[in-house]
Amino acid sequence: MLIERGEVLVCSPGRNFVTLRLVTSDGVVGLGDATLNGRELSVASYLADHVVPLLIGRDAHAIEDTWQYLYRGAYWRRGPVTMAAIAAVDTALWDIKAKVCGLPLYQLLGGRSRRSCLVYGHASGRDLPELFDSVRGHLELGYRAIRIQTGIPGFESVYGVASVAKSGPRYDYEPARRTAVPVEESWDTRAYLRHVPSVFEAVRNEFGPALPLLHDAHHRLTPIQAARLGKSLEPYDLFWLEDVTPAENQEALRLVRQHTTTPLAIGEVFNTVWDYQTLIREQLIDYVRSAVTHTGGITGLRRIFDFASTYQIKSGIHGPTDISPVGLAAAVHLGIAIHNFGIQEYMRHSALTEEVFRPGYSFVDGGLVPSEEPGLGVDYDDDVAKNHPYEAAYLPVNRLTDGTVHDW
Ligand code: GCO
Ligand code: MG
Numbered sequence: 001m002l003i004e005r006g007e008v009l010v011c012s013p014g015r016n017f018v019t020l021r022l023v024t025s026d027g028v029v030g031l032g033d034a035t036l037n038g039r040e041l042s043v044a045s046y047l048a049d050h051v052v053p054l055l056i057g058r059d060a061h062a063i064e065d066t067w068q069y070l071y072r073g074a075y076w077r078r079g080p081v082t083m084a085a086i087a088a089v090d091t092a093l094w095d096i097k098a099k100v101c102g103l104p105l106y107q108l109l110g111g112r113s114r115r116s117c118l119v120y121g122h123a124s125g126r127d128l129p130e131l132f133d134s135v136r137g138h139l140e141l142g143y144r145a146i147r148i149q150t151g152i153p154g155f156e157s158v159y160g161v162a163s164v165a166k167s168g169p170r171y172d173y174e175p176a177r178r179t180a181v182p183v184e185e186s187w188d189t190r191a192y193l194r195h196v197p198s199v200f201e202a203v204r205n206e207f208g209p210a211l212p213l214l215h216d217a218h219h220r221l222t223p224i225q226a227a228r229l230g231k232s233l234e235p236y237d238l239f240w241l242e243d244v245t246p247a248e249n250q251e252a253l254r255l256v257r258q259h260t261t262t263p264l265a266i267g268e269v270f271n272t273v274w275d276y277q278t279l280i281r282e283q284l285i286d287y288v289r290s291a292v293t294h295t296g297g298i299t300g301l302r303r304i305f306d307f308a309s310t311y312q313i314k315s316g317i318h319g320p321t322d323i324s325p326v327g328l329a330a331a332v333h334l335g336i337a338i339h340n341f342g343i344q345e346y347m348r349h350s351a352l353t354e355e356v357f358r359p360g361y362s363f364v365d366g367g368l369v370p371s372e373e374p375g376l377g378v379d380y381d382d383d384v385a386k387n388h389p390y391e392a393a394y395l396p397v398n399r400l401t402d403g404t405v406h407d408w
């Protein structure tokens with residue numbers, strides 16, 4: 001069974017998505033997600049100009065060989081654009097193989113290790129009353145673990161908090177804006193560090209000790225600031241504290257780790273197992289945050305999880321709305337199969353997105369359950385998609401109050 005055709009599909013049902021569709025000589029169709037928020041067209045070009053032409057006529061079953069061919073064979077290896085493109089090919093080939101076998105994809109990854117993948121949702125508010133409403137809304141929807149983000153007094157917009165108040169429980173903060181240049185936000189680390197512990201104290205007082213709570217510092221702290229934050233949050237028993245430092249400096253986590261027992265999660269901007277080498281070998285983190293979409297697909301992420309499992313480090317797959325339903329479906333198939341599953345991020349796509357991508361996974365009792373259809377269990381509707389063409393959008397740029405560019 002040979003790969004006969006590859007189509008790169010770009011659509012924007014409220015936000016941009018890049019999808020690869022591979023079609024075999026037997027007419028079997030596979031889908032892969034290649035969405036890289038704010039840089040979508042670079043991956044679309046990498047796929048259309050440099051990858052799809054190499055796939056035509058290749059054995060559709062040779063997943064590992066194709067992965068190595070695209071990774072080692074490119075000479076210029078790693079990086080988010082390359083690894084998102086490889087991810088899309090890899091995921092589409094797994095989708096095809098599972099369809100040919102007539103099995104849901106997780107069966108090819110070893111079968112079920114659990115009934116469902118526990119997820120966490122995103123509660124946010126500019127202040128405590130708004131945050132509490134958002135937490136309650138999530139609990140009513142059935143969430144059993146919740147990420148907590150709030151505004152910082154004196155700051156207009158802060159990462160993870162919708163800039164306009166939203167009614168209803170759905171968390172639909174999408175940081176990428178459809179503007180010609182990125183919007184700019186501002187930041188003060190000292191104000192943040194003073195504020196966050198009081199937020200968690202209030203949430204614990206209101207919602208009790210049992211609810212798993214998470215928090216994302218979004219790469220903004222130095223190692224010593226991160227250590228202080230981890231320590232100050234210890235009384236509130238976090239499930240994890242995410243991306244405390246810009247972790248391309250893996251050794252920085254040694255200092256953080258020496259000072260706090262708050263569990264740490266890192267990796268949404270990582271692309272390969274090499275990005276985790278020190279973090280995993282020295283047991284500097286507790287959860288691996290990568291997405292199938294950004295780490296070379298199921299093949300690439302499985303490699304990272306297997307390495308992590310030898311150190312009791314668990315999965316925490318990145319699942320914001322910029323991972324398409326195709327990428328999320330792949331995550332759920334992988335998460336249900338691996339032994340070292342931790343938790344899955346689940347923000348919920350808009351109804352319009354789910355009209356373009358018809359996902360077969362379901363949200364039951366606070367967890368995601370994969371589709372039982374052969375393959376990934378996601379269909380792409382070209383007719384709906386063509387009414388929603390690409391629109392340029394950027395993630396924000398962050399500045400300190402004196403104007404210095406800071407990590408966003
Ligand atoms: C998360 C993330 C996202 C990112 C987004 C960037 O934890 O889900 O931090 O919200 O900001 O994926 O495109
Ligand atoms: Mg994050």
